[in-house]
Amino acid sequence: MASTLIYGATIMTVDSRDRILDGGWLSFEDGRITGLGEAVDCPPRGDFDAALDMAGKLLMPGLVNAHTHSAMILFRGHAEGQSLLTMDGWYNAIREPELAMVADDMAPAVALSCAEMALSGTTTFCDQYFFAEEIAEAAAQSGLRAVIAYGIVQLGDEEKGVEELAKATAFLERQRSADGRIIPWFGPHAPYVDNSEALLKAETEIALAYGSGLHLHMAAGPEDNEETMARYGLTATEALERDGFFKARVHAAHCLDLSDNDIAIFARSPAASVAHCASASLRSGKPGICPVHDLRKAGVTVSLGTDNVAANNSYDMIAEMRIAGLLATHREGVAQVISSRELVRMATIDGARALGLDHDIGSLEIGKAADLITLDLSGPGYSDCPDLAALLVYSGSGRDVRDVWVAGERLVINRQLVRQPYHEIRNRYSEAYRSFWSRVKARKAAA
Known part of the structure; x- marks a missing residue:
């Protein structure tokens, strides 16, 4: 791969010192x-195959969308x-129409989502859904x-759970040898509510x-805890710890309804993290707000995600x-309780850490992957400002x-x-969109 020099930019490294280089330079070769x-x-x-003058631009690590459903x-x-x-809202608005989905719907939908993410600066995303192979x-x-989690919804059907587990395992097997940009995971949709204890x-x-x-989705509201409190006298987080779930890398989306003990469980689980989806939680009308400040104070990695664009409508990670x-300021009643610089870290290096990729992405450091974005300042x-992160x-x-750029490959130019x-991506998606909703309508009419 050709060697490239970017010069003249304001560089936000997001390294351990949060260095900002005014008019700085960065070089990469072979994706590093x-x-x-x-x-x-x-x-x-002249020492490089390509030299790009990025004066007037901000150069920073690509953004990490730590929770979405691209399809x-x-x-x-x-x-x-x-x-x-809520279970009712999800089932009525999403689950029922999903029954009309087919594998051919995935490629056009995911392509448009990826285009929107790339054009707004996301270079890595964490996805959880069905049709994981196609996604x-x-x-x-x-x-x-992308980290692609094979979505598993059991809803009390034991045979379906066994079948989905086998398919998810086969997905892990196939994707392990694929291009290193795609990383396979498991995606139990929600604990105990639609994935049984045995599963x-x-x-x-x-x-x-x-x-x-x-x-997984976790502590999105009282329903999760009501289920486990009725069965075991434990919160969902406590029940998962009891069942050994936190021995693995756990990446939990939403987490609006966590107790102090739940937070302590996350804190003592070194590979546990939270994906905070602020816009989606506000649009849900739920009273709970993810205790981001408390989680971070306890040492828990908190990343940011958009959730799906039915719950959010936008992939804009900025x-x-x-x-x-x-939202954190509102919850805590303290102005800027999470600083702008910390918010940038949550959308970059903390997202990378949540996905176990911080050795490779999330900050601009020698040896890391050249996952980069520029913004026009x-x-x-x-305008002139003493705090670039706040700007x-x-x-x-x-x-x-x-x-x-992702791994040194330029995916977006100006x-x-x-x-x-x-x-072309949009036109293909529009055809798939019309086809999908025609099937949903036909299915309802036939019911």
Whole structure:
């Protein structure tokens, strides 16, 4: 792969010192960062196959969307007035129409989601859904990095649970040897509510055997805890710890309804993390707010996710940083209880850490993968400011993203997708969208 030098940019490294290099430079080759530094130390441009002047741009690590369901872009706008963090809302608005889905719906839907993520600066996403094989293939074609969790919904059907476990295990086997940008996980949809105790234990054993993570929805509201309190006198988190679930890497989305003891369980589980989906939780109408400040104070890794775009409607992770900051301030009653710099870390290196990828992505450091984005700092909303992170979080937008690289491959050039034009992706999706909702309508009419 050609060697590349980026120079003249303002570089936000998100390294351990949170260094910001004004007019700095960064080089990469064979998908890896080979150097970076201050303007005064910039190497000769002629030493590289390509030299890119990025004056007026912010260069930073690609964003990590730590929880989404990319195929569910098909539901955008179809869940208005429904709380998707309740069993009834999810079942009526999502689960019933999902029964009309077919594998061919996945590629066009995931392609559009990946395009929207790339164009707003996301270079890695964590997905959980059915049709994991098709989602993995579509994600690979986009060029993004993705953790794909095979979604398992049992809903009391023991035979279905056994069947889905076998399929999920086969998915782990096949994807282990695939392109390193796609990482296979297990995705028990929700503990005890729609995955039985026996199934959860089996999922944990297989995840441990394969070194895979477990990505699930957790403590999204009282329903989760009501189920386990009635059965065992324990919260869902306590029941999962009792059943050995936290021996594996656990990545839990939402976590609106955690007790102090639940937080302590996450804190003493070194590979446990939380994906905070601030926009989705606000739109759900649920009274609970993820205790991000308490979790972070306890040493728990908290990342940020958009959730699906029926619950959020947007993949803009910069907007997600802003809303997460505002929501934490509202919950704690303390101005900027989570600083802008911490919010940037939650959307980058903490997301990488949650997925077990912080050795490779999430910050700009020599030896790490060249997963990079640039943003235009010359437009409206950007002005001289003593705090670049505050400018990004509270004035910025995903629409300011100009360029995107993953593993050194340039996927976006000046807001244009490289692998496939956006209009082609959008047109193909529109056909799939019409086909899917026609089937949903026909199914309802036949019922």
